[in-house]
Amino acid sequence: MELTWPVTKPVSSLKRFLTQQGISHRVFSDLKTAGTISVNGQSATAAVDLQVGDQVTIGLPAEESDPTVAASDGPIQVLFENRDWLIIDKPAGLNVVPGPANREDTLVNRIKGHWVAAGSTDLRPHIVTRLDRFTSGVVWVARHRLANSLASQLQADHLVHKSYLAVAAGSLDKDHDVIDLPLASDPGGYNQMVSPDGRRAITEYWVTARFATATVVRVQLHTGRTHQIRAHFAALDHPLIGDALYGGPELGGLTRQALHAQKLTFTDPFDQTAREFVSPLPADLSRLLTTLQAN
Structure with missing residues (x-):
């Protein structure tokens, strides 16, 4: 695959110019040896110059x-695919x-399998945004x-x-809040727990609907820790519906955590498209x- 950039101002070295385009040291090394x-x-x-x-x-x-990956x-x-990106709507229950x-x-x-069938020469998916097995929604893949x-x-x-x-x-107490609690792996299980020894984790939420037994929220992550949303709401004593790992109650026949990656936005670094x-x-x-609405 070839990429071309015009030079719009003098630059003291080609290496510096490529760094300005986002070429990391590792990618630059690959270019020198095989590109x-x-x-x-x-x-x-x-x-x-x-x-x-x-x-x-x-x-x-x-x-x-990778011969080890079937x-x-x-x-x-x-949802979208071009030369650089593959955006997928992942169902709940599928490991990433x-x-x-x-x-x-x-x-x-x-x-x-999708790329093999399409005759692609690049066959190693780079997962940019990973979701838990039982979380549904948008997954961003670099091609x-x-x-x-x-x-x-x-x-x-x-x-x-x-x-x-x-x-x-x-019922959450606030219509909008920022949860700023450090998270670490629980040594006794597979869950994450609030711990002063953990890594900083910041979750912001807005209530969009309130029902008798549950609250619907829109959530934005400001950090990307494992199980961050699930662990943070559990720490508030409001675990997600259906989240057995964090003590969430079963409602409405849901058999997995009530969590959906609904929207992803960024400015494309290749062409500056929103x-x-x-x-x-x-x-x-x-x-x-x-x-919930019926009850």
Whole structure:
């Protein structure tokens, strides 16, 4: 895959220019060993000076298939796909990455199968936003190493906005609040727990509906800790409906935590397009809301 950028102001070195375009040290090393770098169609070294009007082109080597990752023909719901990104609407119950319990049919396996069928030369999915197995909604995948590097930088700069819908047990005291509680792994289980020794975790929420036994909230993450939303609402004594790990009650026949990654927004670093992706509310959560409203 080739990418080309015009030079709009003098730059003291090609390496500096590529760094300004988001080329990480690791990607630059890959370019030197297996890719191509040229200026105005001629092979160039990292130290060459650049002038206004120059055209810089890189050729990224294809990321070949990992032989340890099986390709699955299981279905995926594609919300968007181009040269750089794949945005998927993940159903609840599907693992994102292979693990000891499932190495054959996770989201990563299905993406590989999807790309093999399409004849893609890049066959290594880079998961940018990972969801728990029983959380549904938008998953952001980078299609190559440069896209992954740029997405990671956007997240580090807090320029990616992720909005979730969650249903918490009981009645929350505030219509809007910021939960700022550090989280750490519980040494006695698989859950996360509030601990002064944990990593800082910040969750902001807005109440969108109140019912007799539950509260619907829109949630925005300001950090990305494991189980962050689930652990934070449990810490407030309002665990999510259906979340057995954190003591959430069963309501409306829901068999998993009431958590849905509803919206993802960012400015595309490749063409500066404002990207927004929305996942419709799945049927099981729609049924839960209908039940709550009826009661």
